[in-house]
Amino acid sequence: MSNPAPQSAASRREFLKNSGRVAAATALTGVVVPSVHAAEDNTIQIVLVGCGGRGTGAAVDALSVKGTPIKLVAMADVFKDRLSQSHRELKKQFKERADVPEERQFIGFDAYKKAMDCLKPGDIAIFATPLAFRWVHFTYAIEKGLNVFMEKPLTSDGPTSKIMLKLAEDATAKNLKVGVGLMSRHNRAMQELANRIHDGEIGEIILMRGYRMHGPLASMRSEPKPANQTEVEFQIRRFHSFLWASGGCFSDFNIHIIDHLCWMKGAWPVQAQALGGRHYRGPYIDQNFDSYGVEYQFADGSRFYFDGRCIDGCEIIYNSAIHGTKGTAIVSHNGDQGQPSELFTGLGFDKAKRTWESKAAPGEGNAYQNEWNDLVAAIRDNKPYNEVKRGVEASLTTSMGRMAAHTGRIITFDDMLNCKHRFAPTADSLTLDGPAPVMPDASGKYPVPEPGIVTTQEYLIPGEKKAPKVAG
Numbered sequence: 001m002s003n004p005a006p007q008s009a010a011s012r013r014e015f016l017k018n019s020g021r022v023a024a025a026t027a028l029t030g031v032v033v034p035s036v037h038a039a040e041d042n043t044i045q046i047v048l049v050g051c052g053g054r055g056t057g058a059a060v061d062a063l064s065v066k067g068t069p070i071k072l073v074a075m076a077d078v079f080k081d082r083l084s085q086s087h088r089e090l091k092k093q094f095k096e097r098a099d100v101p102e103e104r105q106f107i108g109f110d111a112y113k114k115a116m117d118c119l120k121p122g123d124i125a126i127f128a129t130p131l132a133f134r135w136v137h138f139t140y141a142i143e144k145g146l147n148v149f150m151e152k153p154l155t156s157d158g159p160t161s162k163i164m165l166k167l168a169e170d171a172t173a174k175n176l177k178v179g180v181g182l183m184s185r186h187n188r189a190m191q192e193l194a195n196r197i198h199d200g201e202i203g204e205i206i207l208m209r210g211y212r213m214h215g216p217l218a219s220m221r222s223e224p225k226p227a228n229q230t231e232v233e234f235q236i237r238r239f240h241s242f243l244w245a246s247g248g249c250f251s252d253f254n255i256h257i258i259d260h261l262c263w264m265k266g267a268w269p270v271q272a273q274a275l276g277g278r279h280y281r282g283p284y285i286d287q288n289f290d291s292y293g294v295e296y297q298f299a300d301g302s303r304f305y306f307d308g309r310c311i312d313g314c315e316i317i318y319n320s321a322i323h324g325t326k327g328t329a330i331v332s333h334n335g336d337q338g339q340p341s342e343l344f345t346g347l348g349f350d351k352a353k354r355t356w357e358s359k360a361a362p363g364e365g366n367a368y369q370n371e372w373n374d375l376v377a378a379i380r381d382n383k384p385y386n387e388v389k390r391g392v393e394a395s396l397t398t399s400m401g402r403m404a405a406h407t408g409r410i411i412t413f414d415d416m417l418n419c420k421h422r423f424a425p426t427a428d429s430l431t432l433d434g435p436a437p438v439m440p441d442a443s444g445k446y447p448v449p450e451p452g453i454v455t456t457q458e459y460l461i462p463g464e465k466k467a468p469k470v471a472g
Helices: 009-015 053-063 080-097 111-116 131-144 158-173 188-198 231-237 248-265 367-381 388-407 413-418
Strands: 044-049 070-077 105-107 124-127 147-150 178-180 205-214 271-277 291-297 303-310 317-324 327-332 342-345 354-357
Touching (some): 053 080, 158 413, 188 248, 248 303, 291 388, 388 413
Parallel strands (some): 044 070, 044 124
């Protein structure tokens, strides 16, 4: 049976208008541009909100930008042990430029405000907490006139995506610069590959393939909560296990490949159908599937197949490729952005038929560093720079595939954007001792997706009645 036509095509087209370009609008006439530098010199001050490995890495990249003096002046986290470890690492590497004495090391759910209060308009706040807090922190940064770098994904549900899209407009209206940690877009080889594909070197794209298949990693599987941790602490520390905190392993692990292939296509999919399952679960109580297979469909009928798997003992495949009417492309050889990118004639990847191989210019081979260099250059030169809209679109596209697997239904882009299920409506008022956005049942298990049974949202809160099954 053929797939149904995409729903609300007009609204989707309006939503995705100009999606192939960086989502940055020209500053409004008469807008007061925030001062970029501290009054006494040209140093850009930064604060780190969320001090895990991802946040620490972002701070390293920020402090490694050349040509502009940058200093870390405050840090914030819910957990003191994570902040302390991050501070030790940064202090060891950057010494006096990691200038965060104990009085500027803030702990708690309000720590983000205290850290950002240490900055002046035009400085930079780094957000690397679980994604549920992104809108909370971004709201305050805009109020303070701060530039921002925020890690991916930006959202995991429709209601929060709408909030973030409005905040993106607010940031642009204040001429704030905002970077998003989808570093593939700053990979110089991939930028050239995108230009070549958009110029027609492999013809019309008819099929794209992405894979991230390896064993379980990070906190995507969790055993029952330890007795010495509260629900909120447990779920934040094990954020990959919970959809409200990360979008689960599907969103957090797979967004890079999904984003960079849609970039190569120059469009976002209109719908997704998918399957997935939980395997060999034993004592694990997280909300994730262990395997996902998604078929994304674009408005022109072309397809993008993505396979994700986190199971030990299986074949490890982690790459991306494109098939066009005139040739093929390897986008990433291994990982999210493994180089070189390559172009070929014909249907396969025969080295004898290779027509181009990427080569990054000296000093530009690290996309993580490039994204920071680009952000700071935009701040320094006062150029429009706001990646949030694109980051939300990538997050929604990823969530669309995840929801299709979790419900067993075809999910359109508009379905995902307009789904009313908000995973963490209390993200701005959480406390360590209070209830978490999702709570376990009497046996200590959390709600999990039930494809074909729960079909209008991704899981039921314990006590909710199951909605009637949608007719197939």
